[in-house]
Amino acid sequence: MTAQALVEAFFDPATRTVTYVVVDKATAHAAIIDPVLDYHPQSGRTSTESSDRVLSYVKLQGLQVDWILETHAHADHLSGAQYLKQHLGGKIAIGENIRKVQSVFKTVFNMERCFIPDGSQFDHLFRDGESFAIGGLRAQALLVPGHTPADMAYQIGDAVFVGDTLFMPDVGTARADFPGGDAHQLYRSIRKLLALPADTRMFMCHDYPPATRAVAWESTVAAQQAHNVHVHDGVGEAEFVAMRHARDKGLELPSLIIPSIQVNMRAGHLPPAEDDGVRYLKVPINVLGTATTGSAR
């Protein structure tokens, strides 16, 4: 029988991100997935309320953190990985294709010469299919590109953490129009996830619920196969790609994409301080997106 992971979820209403703590009850070892560092764009200040909720839980439960896992370089929130590592330990890991994302955005942000786009800012880079352990729980990293080239899903015991591939069945799927994104790849990645055992618990990275229901983040492979509005069983690749292209055309960039990418491609480190001791984020003018407005999905 597949081991049951204990999953505790922490929802950040500001960015609609769900951070997970995944626990092996037998050994009290744990992994943290997609932690958030709060960022206030009006003041350029960071704060740690979101990560502190995770930190308190881990301390209260007496957990040993083995891993801090990123599903991808997020464009909608800054990562709390460095803050949590500093307090709890654990190895910060992401998919090895982060190098591709770093290469693209090193140019976009004209980053310092000494920033090398080789993934070395992270403690570990996962290959597709690589196995790892959380205490006694067996886990596997699954490459699921399409939203970005570096997206990984993490299958842990009887659960899978899907990152930005699928959303809840009534919301659908993630956009595929970021640099290096590809709707064809996203479709194939989703089919790979939907080929997991039907009763696999699926945990989303975000929720954007319709007005008729509360925020939710847990589904199953069977429920997604039957009910996902974009990609239920029977929807073919061509149909999906046409839908995704049409939909992505109307989406504005996420409001925190510019600060998020600069921090998250550094594994959650802020940029180095300048000669006045202050860290700065850059805004490339007339480089990203278009001057339209719309929703950010």
Ligand SMILES: [Fe+2]
């Ligand atoms: Fe994302």
